Amino acid sequence: MASNHSRIPRMYLRLLLPLILAVSAWSQDTLVIASGRGESLVGPILAEAAEAIGLRLDIRYGSTPALAAQIAAEGRQSPVDLFFAQEAGYLAALARVDLLAPLPEALLEQVATGYRDPGGRWVGISGRLRALTLAADIPLSERPRSLRDLVHPRWRGQVGWAPGNASLHAHVSVLRHVWGEDDTEAWLRAMRENQARVYPRNGPQVGAVDRGEIRIAWVNHYYLHQIRRTTEGTAVNHSFADAGKEGNLMLVTGMGIRSDSPRRAAAERLIAWLLTAEGQARFAAGYEYPLVTGAPAHEDLPSLADIPLTVVDASVLVDLAATVDLLRRVGLQ
Amino acid sequence: MTSTGPGCQHCQLPGTPTPPTCRQCWWLPALPTTPALLTVLTLLVVVAPLVGIVVGLLDPPPQLFASVPQGPLDLFVTSGAGRLLLRSLLLAAAVAGTALVLGTWLAWAEQRCAYRGRGWLAPASLLPLATPSYLLAAVLRQELSPGGALGGPLGLAPFTGVPAAWLVLSLVCVPYVQLLVGAALARSSAAEEEAARSLGVGPWRRWTTVWLPRLRPAWAAALVLVALYALGDFGAVAVLDCPVITWRLYQAVELMRLGEAAALGLALLLATLPLVVLARMIGGRRRGTGGLTLARPAARRPLGPLATTATWVLHAFIIGGGVVIPVIALASWVLQGLLSEGWQFASLAEPLRHSLLVMALGCVSVLALAIGPAWMSGRSCNRLGRWVEHGVYCGGALPGVLLATGLTLLALTVSRQFGDGGLYALLGSSGVLLALGYAGRFIHEAFAPLRAAAQAVDHRQGDCARTLGAGPVRRAWCIHVPAIAPGLGVAAVLAAVAVLKELPITLLLGGSIGLRPLSYRIWERTEEMLLPDVGLSGLLLLGLALATVLATLRIRRHV
Numbered sequence: 001m002a003s004n005h006s007r008i009p010r011m012y013l014r015l016l017l018p019l020i021l022a023v024s025a026w027s028q029d030t031l032v033i034a035s036g037r038g039e040s041l042v043g044p045i046l047a048e049a050a051e052a053i054g055l056r057l058d059i060r061y062g063s064t065p066a067l068a069a070q071i072a073a074e075g076r077q078s079p080v081d082l083f084f085a086q087e088a089g090y091l092a093a094l095a096r097v098d099l100l101a102p103l104p105e106a107l108l109e110q111v112a113t114g115y116r117d118p119g120g121r122w123v124g125i126s127g128r129l130r131a132l133t134l135a136a137d138i139p140l141s142e143r144p145r146s147l148r149d150l151v152h153p154r155w156r157g158q159v160g161w162a163p164g165n166a167s168l169h170a171h172v173s174v175l176r177h178v179w180g181e182d183d184t185e186a187w188l189r190a191m192r193e194n195q196a197r198v199y200p201r202n203g204p205q206v207g208a209v210d211r212g213e214i215r216i217a218w219v220n221h222y223y224l225h226q227i228r229r230t231t232e233g234t235a236v237n238h239s240f241a242d243a244g245k246e247g248n249l250m251l252v253t254g255m256g257i258r259s260d261s262p263r264r265a266a267a268e269r270l271i272a273w274l275l276t277a278e279g280q281a282r283f284a285a286g287y288e289y290p291l292v293t294g295a296p297a298h299e300d301l302p303s304l305a306d307i308p309l310t311v312v313d314a315s316v317l318v319d320l321a322a323t324v325d326l327l328r329r330v331g332l333q
Numbered sequence: 334m335t336s337t338g339p340g341c342q343h344c345q346l347p348g349t350p351t352p353p354t355c356r357q358c359w360w361l362p363a364l365p366t367t368p369a370l371l372t373v374l375t376l377l378v379v380v381a382p383l384v385g386i387v388v389g390l391l392d393p394p395p396q397l398f399a400s401v402p403q404g405p406l407d408l409f410v411t412s413g414a415g416r417l418l419l420r421s422l423l424l425a426a427a428v429a430g431t432a433l434v435l436g437t438w439l440a441w442a443e444q445r446c447a448y449r450g451r452g453w454l455a456p457a458s459l460l461p462l463a464t465p466s467y468l469l470a471a472v473l474r475q476e477l478s479p480g481g482a483l484g485g486p487l488g489l490a491p492f493t494g495v496p497a498a499w500l501v502l503s504l505v506c507v508p509y510v511q512l513l514v515g516a517a518l519a520r521s522s523a524a525e526e527e528a529a530r531s532l533g534v535g536p537w538r539r540w541t542t543v544w545l546p547r548l549r550p551a552w553a554a555a556l557v558l559v560a561l562y563a564l565g566d567f568g569a570v571a572v573l574d575c576p577v578i579t580w581r582l583y584q585a586v587e588l589m590r591l592g593e594a595a596a597l598g599l600a601l602l603l604a605t606l607p608l609v610v611l612a613r614m615i616g617g618r619r620r621g622t623g624g625l626t627l628a629r630p631a632a633r634r635p636l637g638p639l640a641t642t643a644t645w646v647l648h649a650f651i652i653g654g655g656v657v658i659p660v661i662a663l664a665s666w667v668l669q670g671l672l673s674e675g676w677q678f679a680s681l682a683e684p685l686r687h688s689l690l691v692m693a694l695g696c697v698s699v700l701a702l703a704i705g706p707a708w709m710s711g712r713s714c715n716r717l718g719r720w721v722e723h724g725v726y727c728g729g730a731l732p733g734v735l736l737a738t739g740l741t742l743l744a745l746t747v748s749r750q751f752g753d754g755g756l757y758a759l760l761g762s763s764g765v766l767l768a769l770g771y772a773g774r775f776i777h778e779a780f781a782p783l784r785a786a787a788q789a790v791d792h793r794q795g796d797c798a799r800t801l802g803a804g805p806v807r808r809a810w811c812i813h814v815p816a817i818a819p820g821l822g823v824a825a826v827l828a829a830v831a832v833l834k835e836l837p838i839t840l841l842l843g844g845s846i847g848l849r850p851l852s853y854r855i856w857e858r859t860e861e862m863l864l865p866d867v868g869l870s871g872l873l874l875l876g877l878a879l880a881t882v883l884a885t886l887r888i889r890r891h892v
Contacts, residue, residue: 038857038860038861039849039857040679040857040858040861040863040866041861043679044679058847059847060844060845060846060847061844061847061849061857062587062844062845063587063588065587065588065589066586066587066588066589069588069589070589070761070845073394073589073745073748073757074755074757074758074761075755075758076755077755077758077759078758079758079762164584164587164588197574198574198576199574200571200574200584200860201860201861203860203861203862204574204860204862206862207475207862208491210480211475211478211479211480211481211484211491212478212479212480212491213478213479213491213493223862226861226863227862229673229675229676230669230670230673230676230863230864230865231669231862231864233480328411331413
């Protein structure tokens with residue numbers, strides 16, 4: 001009996017040790033990405049990138065605010081190497097607490113200064129335009145001319161938005177800068193009183209317009225194009241003229257490398273591939289705007305030259321704490 | 334005195350019957366046995382999320398983007414916990430009432446009446462048990478909305494909010510009531526009713542004096558169980574944008590507004606616990622009303638034409654809404670993808686692989702934690718065994734989103750005590766939190782079959798092996814494990830399927846280790862309105878779940 005007992009621990013060691021070594025080796029060669037972008041949107045692109053440069057990826061999907069908060073909570077012990085954020089503001093917030101490493105100048109200089117961190121700790125990968133998706137039966141003369149028109153009683157219960165979504169947080173941060181704090185708070189309260197319908201994300205809002213649940217969705221432009229690949233409908237995208245151009249905002253998705261990541265070189269290679277012509281073309285095929293200077297957008301998208309954009313400094317997007325506090329005061333968080 | 338067993342293991346009182354402790358020593362632990370240690374560990378796992386909720390409210394973790402800290406009372410007010418809970422309770426009451434009426438009707442028709450098609454309609458009405466609520470909600474939201482295949486021609490209003498959640502949850506819960514009430518009717522003997530009829534008692538009086546007392550315990554149990562299910566549901570209310578407490582709790586955790594999550598979690602806990610305790614009390618009383626006489630089934634009475642039509646309509650509503658429409662809709666979405674130019678289905682390899690992983694992880698964690706309490710409860714026919722059973726079922730009745738929130742809060746709080754967040758990172762990334770979440774949520778699925786298997790083990794074989802010099806490990810491996818193997822198999826299957834369908838724990842705790850099983854694929858593609866992918870994943874998940882339900886229905890018919 002004693003010999004049976006002494007054999008058991010050795011047997012377990014013989015079985016477990018190779019397993020432990022294999023897991024350890026796999027984890028050392030595997031780049032861990034926290035992606036606030038949806039799997040359906042970026043999963044195939046990241047898989048293609050990994051295959052092209054010979055990397056193994058472990059991608060953890062979630063919402064950008066949750067992943068940013070998780071990385072902050074885990075601190076230097078976080079297993080994440082690379083953070084792919086839906087909104088650059090969350091990258092800027094992590095950079096401010098020294099959780100992101102400086103990026104090589106060769107990566108940064110490929111995109112315009114407005115689409116990268118002034119301190120060089122994150123870089124924009126693709127652009128998404130804030131727009132309204134409208135039911136097609138809204139006549140041209142009645143279409144909203146600015147975001148302020150959305151609180152008109154004619155749109156009571158007919159407007160959809162996603163107050164929990166990182167894109168809206170970024171846009172409200174910009175509105176606070178352009179309109180001022182008081183006007184922004186008054187507008188948010190008026191939207192709530194006008195019974196704007198809350199959705200968890202942008203995608204369901206476009207479906208809701210198609211289904212007739214609402215008539216206006218405040219979303220990012222590309223959702224409509226993506227849904228049209230499989231679902232017929234009549235909804236259309238709408239951007240604002242000059243007078244309402246605070247509604248036209250180019251939001252930047254970006255990447256930053258965690259400052260203590262042991263796989264910084266691999267992370268830089270991945271970012272570099274995504275900024276190549278091939279990588280940018282993949283984002284363009286998904287109806288997002290490429291950010292690398294000179295990279296062409298999808299032919300179905302309007303040219304950015306025809307849309308008066310609100311231009312703000314990237315530092316405006318860092319002030320997310322005040323935006324979240326504002327949304328909470330208004331009862332939207 | 335005649336010795337009838339090995340004697341109490343503490344006081345060695347001879348003549349003690351089979352339970353290993355006498356009445357005086359029931360409170361002493363079976364020492365120092367592995368089952369006792371496992372039981373203590375299990376109860377700690379059950380209690381851990383509750384501790385996390387309370388601690389998270391008293392000392393909320395700091396947030397990255399909020400500058401204004403809030404006290405517990407402020408958190409209750411700003412989170413709107415009271416308003417959300419009231420809405421949740423009203424929804425639960427509406428679903429419970431609807432399911433009770435419709436489920437009782439179907440159970441009565443199945444057990445006491447004769448009508449054409451009863452033989453296959455009655456079992457088919459139980460099939461919605463297989464349909465995950467979030468999948469049913471996604472299908473009905475799409476198809477019953479103004480632009481949908483059914484909603485468009487019928488001119489229906491948007492299918493969202495509380496009314497939509499009421500319909501979906503009722504469809505899912507009617508089979509539970511049909512099962513519970515049907516079991517009570519099947520156990521009841523016809524002798525009393527026949528005696529009453531022969532004494533000239535009219536139908537209404539027979540109903541109130543003979544059947545009502547028998548059905549009341551089953552109704553009470555069904556009402557409480559359905560209310561618990563509806564109160565704790567996350568998937569359906571999330572897909573339908575129903576502003577109730579579980580959906581808001583998930584959103585708070587997603588955005589790492591953990592103080593608010595703790596406030597919402599505590600409110601949900603305070604509403605759920607009384608229902609859980611009530612469910613256990615009623616369950617105990619129902620065991621005592623199993624019937625003192627031998628159950629003799631009554632002759633089935635044929636239904637009239639109007640009643641038959643109404644019963645068919647009800648069957649059509651349950652089977653159609655709960656199974657047929659989802660299957661057809663999912664298949665049509667797949668067809669839509671196949672016919673769309675340029676559409677490429679996302680590969681199912683990774684969701685299948687991850688589904689197998691979560692099923693294995695869930696299975697192992699559930700069985701590992703269930704075996705100890707099941708053994709103790711099965712081998713101890715005393716108060717300790719019953720309290721262990723109560724603890725296990727109470728833990729399993731708590732909503733998944735609440736368990737996940739509590740574990741997250743506890744891990745963050747403990748990690749903060751050690752300084753640098755490393756412990757939280759370790760617990761999350763290693764899958765420990767996920768395993769604990771699955772174990773706490775589904776331990777009750779494995780407990781019942783394991784307990785039954787433990788009760789059937791003959792202790793004398795172990796005694797013989799001990800006298801022949803076999804150690805505890807050898808006795809366990811050679812005698813006990815083979816004896817409980819069938820129970821282990823059943824428990825493993827039940828736990829695996831439950832984990833496969835689970836959504837909130839997978840979303841909140843599986844994301845940090847990159848797990849994306851079928852349930853995640855359905856959720857994420859529904860949010861992005863990529864319906865062909867939802868169709869493919871949904872058909873696969875539904876197929877697996879239907880196969881399990883059909884297998885358990887076959888066992889039910891032959892038991």
